[in-house]
Amino acid sequence: MAFQSELEVFRKFLKNQGMRYTPEREAIIKEIFSIHDHFDVDGLYISMRRKGLRVSKASIYRLIPLLIEANLIAEVFFDKGQTYYEHIYGHEHHCHLRCKECNKIEEFSDPRLKDLEKELSERFGYKILTHKLQVIGICSKCQAKEDSA
Amino acid sequence: MAFQSELEVFRKFLKNQGMRYTPEREAIIKEIFSIHDHFDVDGLYISMRRKGLRVSKASIYRLIPLLIEANLIAEVFFDKGQTYYEHIYGHEHHCHLRCKECNKIEEFSDPRLKDLEKELSERFGYKILTHKLQVIGICSKCQAKEDSA
DNA sequence: AAAGAAATTGTAACTCAGTATCAATAAGCC
DNA sequence: GGCTTATTGATACTGAGTTACAATTTCTTT
Ligand SMILES: [Zn+2]
Ligand SMILES: [Zn+2]
Ligand SMILES: [Zn+2]
Ligand SMILES: [Zn+2]
Numbered sequence: 001m002a003f004q005s006e007l008e009v010f011r012k013f014l015k016n017q018g019m020r021y022t023p024e025r026e027a028i029i030k031e032i033f034s035i036h037d038h039f040d041v042d043g044l045y046i047s048m049r050r051k052g053l054r055v056s057k058a059s060i061y062r063l064i065p066l067l068i069e070a071n072l073i074a075e076v077f078f079d080k081g082q083t084y085y086e087h088i089y090g091h092e093h094h095c096h097l098r099c100k101e102c103n104k105i106e107e108f109s110d111p112r113l114k115d116l117e118k119e120l121s122e123r124f125g126y127k128i129l130t131h132k133l134q135v136i137g138i139c140s141k142c143q144a145k146e147d148s149a
Numbered sequence: 150m151a152f153q154s155e156l157e158v159f160r161k162f163l164k165n166q167g168m169r170y171t172p173e174r175e176a177i178i179k180e181i182f183s184i185h186d187h188f189d190v191d192g193l194y195i196s197m198r199r200k201g202l203r204v205s206k207a208s209i210y211r212l213i214p215l216l217i218e219a220n221l222i223a224e225v226f227f228d229k230g231q232t233y234y235e236h237i238y239g240h241e242h243h244c245h246l247r248c249k250e251c252n253k254i255e256e257f258s259d260p261r262l263k264d265l266e267k268e269l270s271e272r273f274g275y276k277i278l279t280h281k282l283q284v285i286g287i288c289s290k291c292q293a294k295e296d297s298a
Numbered sequence: 299a300a301a302g303a304a305a306t307t308g309t310a311a312c313t314c315a316g317t318a319t320c321a322a323t324a325a326g327c328c
Numbered sequence: 329g330g331c332t333t334a335t336t337g338a339t340a341c342t343g344a345g346t347t348a349c350a351a352t353t354t355c356t357t358t
């Protein structure tokens with residue numbers, strides 16, 4: 001099957017669920033898929049307002065679980081009261097290495113995690129859906145800062 | 150060096166920081182280290198009240214970051230507005246396999262994660278502190294429920 | 299052991315992400 | 329177009345976690 005845009009995928013998802021496609025949902029999704037980075041609700045709302053796109057925060061909060069359900073985005077991590085998301089549709093699954101000091105993030109993927117998933121599935125009888133690996137460390141810049149301090 | 154109790158470790162930590170050892174802190178720590186499972190602030194508070202141990206929630210909230218700083222406990226995961234913690238002092242590092250439906254948790258550890266940490270450290274120049282791997286799936290009981298539904 | 303400086307406590311007020319309510323509006327189907 | 333029903337935005341609410349502050353307690357110094 002040909003590659004479908006996020007919007008196409010989502011329209012089909014909505015139809016399947018007897019839900020409606022609205023201009024507000026379209027605006028939010030377009031905004032989300034124009035950001036090629038991790039994002040949070042507040043940042044999204046602010047950048048939409050700046051562009052004169054007026055949707056309520058409630059609509060954003062209401063849309064996010066649908067986009068997750070439709071496998072278009074996923075929660076990445078929760079930090080200091082903020083939940084961050086990222087695109088997953090059309091992206092390779094990857095994990096995150098985060099600097100504890102400056103929150104800089106590196107992405108990586110590793111085939112061993114798939115093997116591990118398989119072994120866990122056999123060992124515990126779970127059907128594995130996904131995994132989230134967060135590696136926490138200190139980036140080279142922050143290490144330098146610490147040494148000189 | 151001989152094994153030190155959590156209390157001993159924490160008393161030393163407090164002294165180092167110019168902080169004080171109080172009966173409230175002692176009561177909370179004793180309660181935390183009597184629970185051999187993942188715990189959250191609310192559950193801790195309720196079980197202390199049941200035993201007639203009267204400390205305020207604010208004191209619990211104030212103590213937890215100190216216990217984390219002292220490497221006695223760590224945040225495990227955040228789910229539905231609740232933050233869960235577990236002991237780490239004197240425990241092997243492990244990861245979690247969680248059922249998306251019933252939240253049942255299995256613990257496991259895998260030496261490949263240490264290798265991965267080392268490789269990431271070299272590749273990105275980070276000093277690695279720790280990792281948190283959460284595998285999400287459906288446990289066998291919940292699979293059975295889904296099939297019969 | 300008493301005094302004094304400084305940290306800690308509990309209470310209550312507050313913050314802020316996320317949710318629920320509801321009347322007005324709009325999408326989708328005939 | 330007209331009808332049914334989902335969605336919207338405004339607003340009120342919830343609940344975890346934080347903060348301010350006066351009263352209390354720890355710990356050090358003598
Ligand atoms: Zn850094
Ligand atoms: Zn990412
Ligand atoms: Zn289950
Ligand atoms: Zn655990």
